[in-house]
Amino acid sequence: MTKVSVIGAGAVGATTADVIAYRQLADEVVLLDVKEGFAEGKALDIYQTTSLLDMKTRIIGTTNDYTQTANSDVVVITSGIPRKPGMTREELIGTNANIVRTVTENVLKNSPNAVIVVVSNPMDTMTHLALKTSGIAKNRIIGMGGILDSARFKGYLGLALNAPAADIHGAVIGGHGDTTMIPLTRMATLNGVPVSQFLTEEQLKQIAADTMVGGATLTRLLGTSAWYAPGAAGALLVENIVRNQKRIMPCCVYLDGEYGQKDICLGVPVVIGKNGWETIVDYKLNAAEQELFAKSAGAVRSMNVVLEEQNLI
Numbered sequence: 001m002t003k004v005s006v007i008g009a010g011a012v013g014a015t016t017a018d019v020i021a022y023r024q025l026a027d028e029v030v031l032l033d034v035k036e037g038f039a040e041g042k043a044l045d046i047y048q049t050t051s052l053l054d055m056k057t058r059i060i061g062t063t064n065d066y067t068q069t070a071n072s073d074v075v076v077i078t079s080g081i082p083r084k085p086g087m088t089r090e091e092l093i094g095t096n097a098n099i100v101r102t103v104t105e106n107v108l109k110n111s112p113n114a115v116i117v118v119v120s121n122p123m124d125t126m127t128h129l130a131l132k133t134s135g136i137a138k139n140r141i142i143g144m145g146g147i148l149d150s151a152r153f154k155g156y157l158g159l160a161l162n163a164p165a166a167d168i169h170g171a172v173i174g175g176h177g178d179t180t181m182i183p184l185t186r187m188a189t190l191n192g193v194p195v196s197q198f199l200t201e202e203q204l205k206q207i208a209a210d211t212m213v214g215g216a217t218l219t220r221l222l223g224t225s226a227w228y229a230p231g232a233a234g235a236l237l238v239e240n241i242v243r244n245q246k247r248i249m250p251c252c253v254y255l256d257g258e259y260g261q262k263d264i265c266l267g268v269p270v271v272i273g274k275n276g277w278e279t280i281v282d283y284k285l286n287a288a289e290q291e292l293f294a295k296s297a298g299a300v301r302s303m304n305v306v307l308e309e310q311n312l313i
Contacts (some may be wrong), residue, residue, distance in 0.1 A: 002026040002242050004235075005069035005111070007103050008078035009033035009061070011224075012119060014042045015231025016076055016238075021046055021057040025239050028058045030069050034079075039063060070110040074148045074238050076144075077130070079103050080120040082225055093125060093306045100126045101133050101312065108134060115241050115276040118143045118252070119234050123176040125303045127265040132313040139276040143252025145176025146231040147268035150250050152214035153183045156207045157190075161198055167191050171250045173267045173283070174296035178216055181267070182292045183208040185282065237272065244274040253277050260290065261297045264304070 002194045004026040006017045010033075017031045031046075033039035043061030050057070062068040069075065079094035100120050107114060117136070118127040118141065127143035134141065149172035151165075158165035170188035175179050185204040188195045196204065210217070218226040240247050248269050255261045259268055270277040285293060307313045 001028065003028045003030070003072045004074045004076070004238055004242070005030040005032060005072040005107070005114075006076045006078065007032050008071075008080070008120075009039035009042045009106065009232050010078065011227035012230045012234070013076070013078035014046070015227045016078065016119075016234040016251075017042070017059070018046050019232050019235035020048070020238055021055055021059055022053060023235065023239065024055060024057055025235065025242055026057060028060065028071070028072075028199070030060045030062065031167075032062050032064065032066070033068060034064050037061050062185040066110050069107065072107075072111040072114045074117060074241050075107045075114045076117045076119060076234050076238065077103050077107070077126075078119045078234070080126070082121075090306050090310075093122060093303060094310050094312070096122075096126060097129050097307060097312045098122055104130045104134050108136065108194055115140045115142065115242075116291070117234060117237055119230065121176075122177070122303055123306065124180075124252050124265055124267070124300045128254075128304050129307055131254055131265060131313055137276075138254040139278065141254070141265075142237065142272075142277055143176065143265060143267070143272075144230075144237050145252055146172055146250030147229050147237055149176060149183075149211065149214070149267070150171060151229055151233055152210040153188070153207070156210050156214075157188060157195055157199075160203055160207055161190055161195065163190055164309070168195070170195075171269060172211060173250055173269070174293055175266060176252065177298045180215050180295060180296040180299045181212055182289065183211045184289065186289070187302070201205050240272040241274060241276065246271055246273055246278075248272075248281055251277060253280065255280070258282070259285070259293055261294075264297055264301060266297055267298060
């Protein structure tokens with residue numbers, strides 16, 4: 001039996017659980033939240049779609065009872081708060097770090113062999129925290145951000161090309177932030193043909209710029225963070241783990257010399273399998289791309305320092 005738990009029943013967490021159930025990626029999905037009755041309500045709502053959509057997945061909601069998550073194969077952590085007006089970066093990191101650290105501890109008490117997927121923001125720093133405080137093998141901690149950023153990148157390319165985004169291959173590496181992500185326009189293709197054959201350099205620069213502020217654009221339009229694409233991205237990563245698909249996906253993982261960086265979690269292409277990430281793929285970046293990657297790493301390190309300053313790792 002395959003079991004997946006999603007911690008945090010907000011819009012992103014609930015959407016992740018919904019997509020996992022809809023695609024029947026697990027026999028059982030547990031949705032957990034600290035707010036009384038919230039996860040139970042979301043789980044019941046999802047369950048009531050099962051007869052309509054011919055879904056067989058069992059869905060459970062629980063208020064902060066981690067025993068319900070016991071023996072999960074994969075746990076997705078979406079817990080945390082969004083940055084509020086007037087809140088400093090240090091305050092956001094401190095608040096969410098305490099949440100993510102507590103969640104990780106409780107998850108591993110009940111599912112010591114689980115692969116942990118981190119969605120909580122700031123995602124690169126929260127992935128680093130989860131790895132450093134959990135003590136488990138590095139391949140079992142994966143940050144989801146690059147999958148979402150790449151989906152937005154391919155979406156913008158699809159609009160510009162008037163082509164299905166599903167026919168486009170493209171990746172975003174580096175940090176999961178407006179100034180740290182790196183859309184690799186040079187490597188993007190439409191059914192194997194470089195997109196540079198169809199789009200001008202100026203168009204590609206604009207698509208890269210739009211991708212980098214993709215999250216902020218949605219926040220401005222919606223008045224809150226997005227959830228459909230983040231939830232689907234989290235579910236896609238879960239699918240590749242539980243089905244042992246060996247696909248190459250851009251994810252935030254621990255680097256130990258790869259891409260010129262050590263002791264940092266950052267977005268790079270990795271092979272995903274049942275035990276988490278298996279190998280890091282070398283994209284052979286050119287000098288300009290490598291320079292951007294180094295700058296991205298520097299920005300993420302400046303956030304990771306906050307964890308040390310607040311004695312969180």
